[in-house]
Amino acid sequence: QVQLVESGGGVVQPGGSLRLSCAASGFIFRTYGMHWVRQAPGKGLEWVAVIWYDGSNKYYADSVKGRFTISRDTSKNTLYLQMNSLRAEDTAVYYCARDLGDGGGFGYWGQGTLVTVSS
C-alpha cells in the first residue's frame, strides 16, 4: 500500500532554515509528481510546491517562491522541501502528497510534520 512518511519538522527561529523529508513506499516513486501542502493551525489547506515525476519542472506558491526549494532523490524514494528565511506565517503542518497522475490533484497524503517558526 502507498505510504508517505514526513519528517524533519520542529521549532526554528524566524530567518532560520529547515529541511523536510518525505519517504515514499508502495508505488513506483519515479513515475509520479509529488507535492507539499501545508495547513496553518486552525486554518485551511494551502498548496506549497510541486515537482514533476522526473524533476524536470518545479512550481511554487507565491507565498514561498524564492525561499523554499522542492527536490527529490529517486534512488532513495524521498521527497524534500528546503525551507529558508522562515517566517512566523510559515508555521504549519506540512504534508507531502502524491499526484493523482493527471497533474490535477492529490491521491495520497502523508500524516504531516509540524513546523513552528518562533523566537
Add this chain to the structure above:
Amino acid sequence: NFMLTQPHSVSESPGKTVTISCTGSSGSIASNFVQWYQQRPGSAPTTVIYEDNQRPSGVPDRFSGSIDSSSNSASLTISGLKTEDEADYYCQSYDRSNWVFGGGTKLTVL
C-alpha cells in the same frame, strides 16, 4: 487569481443527504478536474472524490461528485449521512501551475 469558494459550514441529521458546493471565481470550473478531500479532526486529509466524480477504492458510494457549468460550481453530495462523516471537506482544482483549495466546509452530523 483563480479561487474556489465553499460555505463555511453545513449541518444535517444522520441518514439524510447533504450537498456541499464549491464555486469557481473565474473561467470555467469544467476546464480542469475538481477533487474533494475529507479531513477528520486531528488527521491528515484523504481523497474522497477525484476527477470531478470518481471515487477512490474504499470510499463508499454514498459519496458522489458533480459539476454544474451553468453556475460554475462543483458539488459533493453525501447520502445516508453517518456520524463518522463529520469532518472538514475541501474542494481543489488547478489553474496555470497553481493548485487551488477552497476554504473548507465543516460538516456537522447531528
